[in-house]
Amino acid sequence: MRPFNVDQVRADFPILTERVHGKPLVYLDSANTSQKPESVLTAMDDYYRHANANIHRATHLLSERATALYEGGRAKAAAFLNASDTRTIVFTKGTTDGINLVAQSYGRSTLKAGDEILLTWLEHHSNIVPWQMVAEQTGAVIKVVPINEAGELDLDQYAALLSSRTRIVAIGHVSNALGTINPIKSMIAQAHAAGAVVLVDGAQATPHLVVDVHDLDCDFYVLSSHKMYGPTGTGVLYGRASLLEAMPPYQGGGDMIASVTFEQTLYNQVPYKFEAGTPNMAGVVGLGAAIDYLAGIDREAALAHEDAVLEYATAQVRQIPGSRIVGEARHKTGVLSFVLDGVHPHDAGTILDQQGVAVRTGQHCAQPVMDRFCIPATIRASLGIYNRREDIDALVCGLHKVRELFV
Amino acid sequence: MSDLTDLYQEVILDHNRRPHNFRVIEGATKQEGYNPLCGDRLTLYVAMAGGVITDVAFQGSGCAISKASASLMTDALKGKTADEARALFDQFHAMITSDHAGPTADLGKLSVLAGVREFPTRIKCASLAWHTMKAAVAHHSDAPVSTE
Ligand SMILES: Cc1ncc(COP(=O)(O)O)c(C=O)c1O
Numbered sequence: 001m002r003p004f005n006v007d008q009v010r011a012d013f014p015i016l017t018e019r020v021h022g023k024p025l026v027y028l029d030s031a032n033t034s035q036k037p038e039s040v041l042t043a044m045d046d047y048y049r050h051a052n053a054n055i056h057r058a059t060h061l062l063s064e065r066a067t068a069l070y071e072g073g074r075a076k077a078a079a080f081l082n083a084s085d086t087r088t089i090v091f092t093k094g095t096t097d098g099i100n101l102v103a104q105s106y107g108r109s110t111l112k113a114g115d116e117i118l119l120t121w122l123e124h125h126s127n128i129v130p131w132q133m134v135a136e137q138t139g140a141v142i143k144v145v146p147i148n149e150a151g152e153l154d155l156d157q158y159a160a161l162l163s164s165r166t167r168i169v170a171i172g173h174v175s176n177a178l179g180t181i182n183p184i185k186s187m188i189a190q191a192h193a194a195g196a197v198v199l200v201d202g203a204q205a206t207p208h209l210v211v212d213v214h215d216l217d218c219d220f221y222v223l224s225s226h227k228m229y230g231p232t233g234t235g236v237l238y239g240r241a242s243l244l245e246a247m248p249p250y251q252g253g254g255d256m257i258a259s260v261t262f263e264q265t266l267y268n269q270v271p272y273k274f275e276a277g278t279p280n281m282a283g284v285v286g287l288g289a290a291i292d293y294l295a296g297i298d299r300e301a302a303l304a305h306e307d308a309v310l311e312y313a314t315a316q317v318r319q320i321p322g323s324r325i326v327g328e329a330r331h332k333t334g335v336l337s338f339v340l341d342g343v344h345p346h347d348a349g350t351i352l353d354q355q356g357v358a359v360r361t362g363q364h365c366a367q368p369v370m371d372r373f374c375i376p377a378t379i380r381a382s383l384g385i386y387n388r389r390e391d392i393d394a395l396v397c398g399l400h401k402v403r404e405l406f407v
Numbered sequence: 408m409s410d411l412t413d414l415y416q417e418v419i420l421d422h423n424r425r426p427h428n429f430r431v432i433e434g435a436t437k438q439e440g441y442n443p444l445c446g447d448r449l450t451l452y453v454a455m456a457g458g459v460i461t462d463v464a465f466q467g468s469g470c471a472i473s474k475a476s477a478s479l480m481t482d483a484l485k486g487k488t489a490d491e492a493r494a495l496f497d498q499f500h501a502m503i504t505s506d507h508a509g510p511t512a513d514l515g516k517l518s519v520l521a522g523v524r525e526f527p528t529r530i531k532c533a534s535l536a537w538h539t540m541k542a543a544v545a546h547h548s549d550a551p552v553s554t555e
Pocket of ligand 1: 093095096126172201365
């Protein structure tokens, strides 16, 4: 493992030398999607050049190589999450796909009218809508844990909302709109004590935090490769083996079956039962390379670096007259959401873009969070391991230009 | 490189700060418009008599482009028939979406929004009020329209 050095890390990401509107790129939108290191690009290119064939299906050498690479990706994903058994790792298209799988397979087959699904006010739309769909189908009821002014979950309310009717708790590990880190370990223990099963949306956690599903004792954990320096179109669902085994398949097709006749079809074992059709092999190879990349750096030092940049950004933005930071949780990572008096975030986004600064503006697929703070949108600067203070200086300089024009 | 001052002309910034016809018209046709991408919401009020728009106003929150566009639109619509309003929609839409800066129909004060065509991510902001107007005039309905 090499010691963390942000300049070295930056050199690993070819896109960071790109120029936009004639200015050097300042990428502050990693919570939306992260950039990819050279090693991920190379691994995917090599896969197509030297190994591409369909997996699990052919007797030839390339298929053997492709299968070994794909299953190697599964082993890497298991190690990344500290899951001891590769059967607990299901490849998906991403977080959204993983949550829909659990909602439609586990949720739909177990929920009854009047059962409760407990969500939080911080959730991304993709951890809300799939539950609304299954609630509609089964007659289950959705309950929501509120948040306080700082953007932290109200844990007293959480305890009060948990009951013997609660069947599923679905919580984000880290909020994409505000950056809040939720105390999921204790929340999982409380949910289990109430007899509920817990899904953790880890989309915003895995790029920053070391995740250990064994230690967390969660039942499901979902992530997106593209947020953690891997390619798009690939994700992981970790599921407790006993639950996955009992769950009905999500989609039907090739690879997910053991035998098919028109009278009866026998499903394959887990995790293959949940991987119908030809999967995104190159995506899994790329995700494996991203996991290797993260394993190759000192993640504790990387997180300390990101936290220092976030702290610097918070202090700098706070000094801008008329700024208000949205989301001031004590435990945060990677995200600075804010508004500027007299300036709509969308206008700020366009002006920043012209200075080469890429941020996201809008609701961040978290309309309930915006409604909670009575704002239509925020400006969100989000960090990856490659960001440094200079990026924040460029952001602040751009924000002064915004104010010149508008205030 | 497209120039920011082409987009944020003084006239647009003025309309953003002090939008015209920013009020409610009691009893008029009311139409909601929503752009989920940036969270812009507006409510448009259109009063018509004898097929002619007699008064038009709006309320809501939005970016400078969407507010200025709504403000300028309300000024331009008064006294127009439904057909004229629809024709103006088409001309305006052509102006903000044409990918070359060639001459389009002269839209008078609305021309300050022509710079939007250089900023593809902002076209929906400029067109929100117009889509809402089209729906208000066509259906006199209350179903929200969306630019998505
Ligand atoms: C917290 C959170 N959950 C879920 C998602 C959805 O992820 P994806 O779009 O990769 O499926 C995202 C990303 O936008 C997110 O930030």
